[in-house]
Structures are given as C-alpha cells and as structure tokens.
Amino acid sequence: MSVIDSTRFDRLREFARPDRVFDFMAPAQSPVDVRHGPILYLEDVSVSFDGFQAINRLNLTIDDGELRCIIGPNGAGKTTMMDIITGKTRPDHGQVWFGSRHNLLTLDEPQIANLGIGRKFQKPTVFEALDVTENLELAMAGERRVWKTLLARLDHEGQARIDEVLETIGLSGERYRLAGVLSHGQKQWLEIGMLLMQRPRLLLVDEPVAGMTEPEMHRTAALLTRLAGQQSVVVVEHDMGFVRSIARQVTVLHQGSVLAEGTMDDVSSDPRVVEVYLGGDEEAA
Numbered sequence: 001m002s003v004i005d006s007t008r009f010d011r012l013r014e015f016a017r018p019d020r021v022f023d024f025m026a027p028a029q030s031p032v033d034v035r036h037g038p039i040l041y042l043e044d045v046s047v048s049f050d051g052f053q054a055i056n057r058l059n060l061t062i063d064d065g066e067l068r069c070i071i072g073p074n075g076a077g078k079t080t081m082m083d084i085i086t087g088k089t090r091p092d093h094g095q096v097w098f099g100s101r102h103n104l105l106t107l108d109e110p111q112i113a114n115l116g117i118g119r120k121f122q123k124p125t126v127f128e129a130l131d132v133t134e135n136l137e138l139a140m141a142g143e144r145r146v147w148k149t150l151l152a153r154l155d156h157e158g159q160a161r162i163d164e165v166l167e168t169i170g171l172s173g174e175r176y177r178l179a180g181v182l183s184h185g186q187k188q189w190l191e192i193g194m195l196l197m198q199r200p201r202l203l204l205v206d207e208p209v210a211g212m213t214e215p216e217m218h219r220t221a222a223l224l225t226r227l228a229g230q231q232s233v234v235v236v237e238h239d240m241g242f243v244r245s246i247a248r249q250v251t252v253l254h255q256g257s258v259l260a261e262g263t264m265d266d267v268s269s270d271p272r273v274v275e276v277y278l279g280g281d282e283e284a285a
C-alpha cells in the first residue's frame with residue numbers, strides 16, 4: 001500500500017469510528033441571525049483557572065463581515081477567549097452568542113463548528129501525504145457522504161467549490177502537489193482553504209504569520225483582507241507590522257479584559273497600551 005493509500009486508509013478508519021457523529025447526521029441548525037446585531041457577542045465573560053482570573057468580565061462584539069485583530073501581551077487571555085468561543089473552555093460567568101439565535105454556552109465544540117465557526121491554530125495541520133486537492137476534499141462539509149467524498153469523483157458543485165477555494169488561497173497551481181512538500185506559508189493557506197470548504201461564517205485565526213517569510217506575510221495579509229466581507233475574521237497576532245497592514249479595528253486585551261479598542265493608530269497612541277507593552281517584554285505597539 002502506498003503512503004497515500006495508507007494515509008487514506010487511516011483517515012477512513014478515523015471517519016468510520018463507531019462513536020463519530022458526522023455533520024450530515026447532526027440535526028439541522030437554524031441559520032445565524034445577524035439582522036439585529038453582531039455575529040459574535042460576548043458579555044461580561046469571566047473564567048478562572050485554579051483561582052487565577054484568565055478572562056475577567058470581557059465584553060466583545062464582532063460585526064458580520066468584519067476583520068478584527070486581537071492583540072495583547074503574553075498571558076492576556078487571547079487563546080482562552082478563542083477557547084471560550086469554540087466551546088473548548090466553559091466560562092464561569094457571562095454570555096456568548098453567535099448571531100441572535102445561538103447561545104454558544106449551550107453547545108459543544110462540534111455543534112459550534114457545525115454552526116459555521118472555523119478555527120485555525122498556529123501550526124498547520126494539513127494531511128502531508130495527501131495532495132492539495134485531496135486535503136480540500138477531506139475538508140468538504142456536510143451533507144455529502146464521507147465515503148462518497150473520499151472515494152468517488154466529486155460532483156460538479158464540489159469540484160467548482162474546490163476550484164474557487166484554490167483560487168482564493170492562491171494554490172491553483174499547486175493542486176496536485178503533496179501538502180508535505182509545500183512551504184510553511186502554503187500549508188497555512190491550505191489549512192485556511194480547508195476551513196473555507198465548510199463555508200464558515202466566522203473564522204478565528206491564531207498567529208497566522210508566525211514563521212512566514214516577508215512575501216508570504218504579504219500574501220496572507222491579502223488573503224485575510226479578501227476573506228473579510230464574505231465572512232467575519234478574527235485574527236490573534238503578535239506581529240504588529242502585520243496587524244497594522246490588515247487591521248481596521250484592533251482590540252487590545254490585557255489581564256483578560258479589553259484595555260483599548262479602535263484603529264491601530266488609536267490603540268498604539270493610547271498611553272495605557274504603551275504602558276502594558278513597554279512594561280512587559282513585548283515589542284511596543
């Protein structure tokens with residue numbers, strides 16, 4: 001069995017796990033309602049770990065189609081906030097809503113993902129022994145049966161979606177290359193493409209440009225800027241040059257709360273923000 005075959009086999013075995021709940025088995029979710037407000041709404045959210053207050057009465061709203069950057073020194077609570085939104089961590093207090101219909105605190109991680117919240121972690125987790133197109137096929141959401149998705153030819157609609165996503169992430173020319181031989185930046189874009197296959201309404205992206213070359217950073221900036229509008233995008237990033245290049249609205253977290261919010265110019269000239277950054281070992285905003 002070739003490497004690709006054996007990896008496919010492993011994936012099939014994973015998909016066929018008796019306890020696995022496929023997207024197409026899950027009850028249909030009502031659509032995200034943003035007619036009367038933001039797509040994401042956190043109010044007075046707090047969580048502590050062994051008495052340490054990691055998130056402290058946090059309020060945050062993200063509008064439909066917005067690109068928001070979240071910055072803050074190490075330990076500010078950025079990852080914990082993402083964990084709360086995706087259902088990985090339950091807050092001790094507060095409210096978290098996706099549109100006006102979905103109370104995320106009543107849902108588990110797969111249910112939240114099914115609603116259309118995609119999360120991209122810092123390290124790329126593509127299937128290295130599969131080619132770019134196969135990675136996107138595997139990520140295709142939903143109603144298509146898993147076996148059909150993996151083993152049969154894609155229908156016209158699926159193929160068109162893959163072409164569209166390849167174009168968006170700039171990997172049309174790499175469609176038959178193994179993911180394992182892609183550059184670090186290309187792997188990151190492929191993983192973003194895998195999330196896009198599921199047509200998310202909100203993308204959470206953790207430190208997308210860590211380890212990227214300068215040209216890769218520029219392409220990532222262009223990609224994230226283009227994605228906003230079609231979906232909401234929340235980017236957690238330490239690289240201030242990158243944040244400046246993409247951000248319209250920036251939220252600064254500090255000690256689990258919002259310290260400042262506004263344009264990059266607004267927040268970087270805010271004395272409280274300067275104090276927080278200069279007080280630690282971070283690059284000054």
Ligand SMILES: Nc1ncnc2c1ncn2[C@@H]1O[C@H](COP(=O)(O)OP(=O)(O)OP(=O)(O)O)[C@@H](O)[C@H]1O
Pocket residue numbers: 049050052054072073074075076077078079080081
């Ligand atoms: N499971 C946990 N148990 C105990 N403490 C935790 C846990 N998760 C996070 N913390 C603590 O909560 C605080 C916030 O951590 P978090 O990872 O959210 O910060 P961050 O802003 O993402 O930091 P960084 O920029 O370094 O990734 C930190 O002091 C961290 O040590």
